[in-house]
Amino acid sequence: MSFNEVVDRRNTRSVKWDLTEQLFKDKEILPMWVADMDFQTPKPVVDALVDRASHGIFGYTVTDDAIHSIIKNWLSKKHHWEINTDWLSYSPGVVPSLHTSVEALTEPGDSILIQTPVYPPFYDVIKKHDRNIVTSSLQLQNGRYEIDFEDFEEKIQNVKAFILCNPHNPVGRVWTKDELQRMADLCVKHDVLILSDEIHADLVYAGHKHIPIASLSDEVAHRTTTYFSPTKTFNIAGLQASYIVTPDQDMKKKIDAQFGLQGLNMLNTMGVTAIEASYEHGEEWLNELIEVLDANKELLMKRVHEETNQIQIIEPEGTYLVWMDCRDLGLSHNELKEFMRTKAKVGLNDGASFGKEGEGFMRINIATPPQTLNEGIDRIVQAVKNQNDTDSN
Structure with a gap:
């Protein structure tokens, strides 16, 4: 094509x-x-879907060790982040994962920070669970958005969690290592959880590099849960497949338990097939x-x-x-x-x-x-x- x-x-x-x-x-x-x-x-993804469809039976489908390894290899190759496969959870999408994580990791009345302007569902995943929205406005300077770190530090002191968008939707920033480190250090200092939406991680232009914030250090990783999906990368959003990387096992257990309360325990057959084919043959x-x-x-x-x-x-x-x-x-x-x-x-x-x-x-x-x-x-x-x-x- x-x-x-x-x-x-x-x-x-x-x-x-x-x-x-x-x-x-x-x-x-x-x-x-x-x-x-x-x-x-x-085409290899389409071919894999057609081949799977030709089997004619679409029963309950697992995400097995092969899928775990494919994701692990993708994150290692593309983003230089070495993960353990037992950090992985699966979900129909990043937005459902954010809803679930807010329910699992925070309490009604807690405050959650976002950097505005930002992807509209971020507001919903806070408000709809009776949490309080705290905003830190990004500053447009000479045609490029920057973080107001003075404002960020003032706001981060009074929140339970911070929802990061990287690359940022809609302003298009790919946060640098220094910017990520400054945000992460403040979250560590003030004991704030990081919920990091990195769905656009693979869509980065020359001269910039995506860095998963959880890859900065073990200390940062163990307060961070990160949301990825091949759906934006390979134009398969309708197949409803994403995954979460949560190094801290206590956090992961809480998130998985919340998914269980919603009955979200597995991906659909075509979603699993698409993850495998995309990451194996789509580069x-x-x-x-x-x-x-x-x-x-x-x-x-x-x-x-x-x-x-x-x-x-x-x-x-x-x-x-x-x-x-x-x-x-x-x-x-x-x-x-x-x-x-x-x-x-x-x-x-x-x-x-x-x-x-x-x-x-x-x-x-x-x-x-x-x-x-x-x-x-x-x-x-x-x-x-x-x-x-x-x-x-």
């Missing part, structure tokens, strides 16, 4: 494509929002994907910079999700949402859904063939030009 090939995803029950009219009230909207890709999954495809995403990132940045000075692209260091600063359009946030929906006719993620710091921003998904990305850019740029013409008359 070529990454230039446009695959029609309509009528496949795609959240991204088949809910467009329902969500955006316009069937002409070009969807560039939800975090899945418009690229076909690697070459992934390397090509990163090159394509990097080219798309550069295309977006170049065209928007050259064709309008009213939208600034925050260059991502990882993920295929790009944060766009639209504040120079001079619109209120509600006006900005309507502008993108009715004037540009592109379906983007609403920046305010990531927190109040996201007002005036939108998130765009660039994991799509370049012709689709160009169409999206055309629509946005033309809408800005039309708006300027209207304002000048």
Whole structure:
């Protein structure tokens, strides 16, 4: 499959494509929002799924030693983290894992820190379990988001847990070793648990490196539980498969017990098959994907910079999700949402859904063939030009 090939995803029950009219009230909207890709999954993964389907029996399926070893080898090779396989637990997804971990490791009334703007479900996994949200705002400085460590240390002293997003969604930072160490040291100092969402770990651009925060030291590892999945990496989110790495066995027992209370004791058959095939046979495809995403990132940045000075692209260091600063359009946030929906006719993620710091921003998904990305850019740029013409008359 070529990454230039446009695959029609309509009528496949795609959240991204088949809910467009329902969500955006316009069937002409070009969807560039939800975090899945418009690229076909690697052929070896598809072949493995077809082969498994041809067996014709889909009974209860275990995650055995072979799957454990495949994951262990992937984390070692890609992220230089040597884990023990008895640290692994499995879940349908990172968000269910976060819900479960908050229930297992904290109590109602506890406070949990997040770095905003951030992935919207982080708010839900705190609020819906009667925990208190504490926010430390990331600071946009010279086109790059930074951690306000003074604010972070002030806030971390009064929380039970910290939910880290690395690489960060939506601002695209891949936190450096120094940044991770400073955060980890403060968590150790103030006896704070770390719940680390690292689902985008494999999607990092040249010049940056993903470092699992739990790999920094044994001391950090034993207060950290880390969430991974091949679903973002290989575009298999619909197969509902993820895993958790928890070195501290007391923490792991609590998490596993909470999964048991929910009846979540195993993955689905196709999810297990996909993990195995992705990690065993998907690396070459992934390397090509990163090159394509990097080219798309550069295309977006170049065209928007050259064709309008009213939208600034925050260059991502990882993920295929790009944060766009639209504040120079001079619109209120509600006006900005309507502008993108009715004037540009592109379906983007609403920046305010990531927190109040996201007002005036939108998130765009660039994991799509370049012709689709160009169409999206055309629509946005033309809408800005039309708006300027209207304002000048």
